[in-house]
Amino acid sequence: MTWLLTGGAGYIGAHIVRAFQQAGMGVVVLDDLSTGIRENVAADVPFVDASVADSAAVATALREHSVTGVLHLAAKKAVGESVAKPLYYWDENVGGMRSLLQTCLDTGVDRVLFSSSAAVYGTPPTEFVNEETPTVPMSPYGETKLAGEWMLRDLAAAGPLRWAALRYFNVAGTRAPELADRGVANLVPMALQALSEGRNPQVFGDDYDTRDGSCVRDYIHVVDLAEAHVAAARRLDERDTGEVYNVGRGEGVTVKEVLEKVREVTGIDFRYDVVGRRPGDPAAYFADPTKISKDLGWSARYDLDDMVRSAWEAWQAR
Numbered sequence: 001m002t003w004l005l006t007g008g009a010g011y012i013g014a015h016i017v018r019a020f021q022q023a024g025m026g027v028v029v030l031d032d033l034s035t036g037i038r039e040n041v042a043a044d045v046p047f048v049d050a051s052v053a054d055s056a057a058v059a060t061a062l063r064e065h066s067v068t069g070v071l072h073l074a075a076k077k078a079v080g081e082s083v084a085k086p087l088y089y090w091d092e093n094v095g096g097m098r099s100l101l102q103t104c105l106d107t108g109v110d111r112v113l114f115s116s117s118a119a120v121y122g123t124p125p126t127e128f129v130n131e132e133t134p135t136v137p138m139s140p141y142g143e144t145k146l147a148g149e150w151m152l153r154d155l156a157a158a159g160p161l162r163w164a165a166l167r168y169f170n171v172a173g174t175r176a177p178e179l180a181d182r183g184v185a186n187l188v189p190m191a192l193q194a195l196s197e198g199r200n201p202q203v204f205g206d207d208y209d210t211r212d213g214s215c216v217r218d219y220i221h222v223v224d225l226a227e228a229h230v231a232a233a234r235r236l237d238e239r240d241t242g243e244v245y246n247v248g249r250g251e252g253v254t255v256k257e258v259l260e261k262v263r264e265v266t267g268i269d270f271r272y273d274v275v276g277r278r279p280g281d282p283a284a285y286f287a288d289p290t291k292i293s294k295d296l297g298w299s300a301r302y303d304l305d306d307m308v309r310s311a312w313e314a315w316q317a318r
């Protein structure tokens with residue numbers, strides 16, 4: 001079985017490629033390098049420099065490498081940017097996926113594993129989020145991820161298609177310094193960036209109704225997340241399915257607890273600045289990972305210490 005991984009040159013994609021290789025699964029990467037990095041893809045992995053919307057290039061890649069399934073990660077993922085440029089997000093994420101799915105239909109590829117997001121839940125009515133929790137996205141980004149799930153569901157109703165969508169919670173850490181997240185858009189990299197510039201990390205609000213006033217999230221190690229894709233792809237290779245799965249640890253951690261861990265791991269005795277709330281931030285939510293553990297036998301192996309430690313080692317190696 002060979003999987004085409006769109007967006008395989010990105011931070012998460014590069015980790016998934018390694019996990020697929022270790023699991024003995026064939027993998028081909030397609031990435032337009034708009035945000036991905038060519039060096040993230042090992043020399044022994046076939047690489048196609050193209051956009052998912054380039055139907056001819058995608059079809060050639062699918063045929064030439066006898067691809068049996070598509071793992072679709074290539075997308076824009078900045079929530080704030082999606083609010084400012086909604087049509088760009090609909091074009092890139094929904095239009096791109098629509099084109100990719102058409103090419104799959106045209107070439108007879110009938111297995112699709114989709115990179116979705118906890119952003120589909122918006123501000124959940126309960127902190128503990130399972131797959132039955134209503135999906136009310138609060139940003140164009142979240143909407144485009146939900147639309148992607150809907151396209152898969154609709155296609156599966158209309159004809160043969162095996163699919164699954166993984167809803168990622170807050171991804172952090174790295175398996176190796178060279179694969180680290182180069183973006184500085186999330187809490188852990190933002191805190192490390194602040195420290196490396198001699199600034200105090202910031203807490204976006206500590207007047208939430210949580211145990212220490214700061215927001216609660218579910219942080220998941222990127223290596224665990226990659227393994228979840230291996231488990232889901234194997235399931236699609238084995239049998240028909242069409243499911244969405246939360247991928248988290250099932251443990252809520254506050255922003256201040258993350259920063260305490262950063263203090264412990266870095267050995268830097270910093271203070272943090274509490275600033276105003278960031279608009280649109282839900283107070284608290286974390287995954288109920290029961291379904292993925294029951295159906296796919298996956299559960300997280302790494303904890304917050306592993307995430308922050310690996311991110312810090314990578315930061316120092318920059």
Ligand code: WQD
Pocket residue numbers: 077079116117118119168169170171185186187188190191201202203204205215216217255278281
């Ligand atoms: C985490 C917490 C911030 C930076 C995002 C997407 C979501 C999903 C996961 C992909 C929040 C606080 C942050 C800082 C802070 N993405 N924070 N100081 O927003 O929970 O989730 O990634 O699908 O859709 O929205 O992640 O890392 O930005 O923030 O206090 O300097 O840390 O307010 O509570 P978020 P994040």
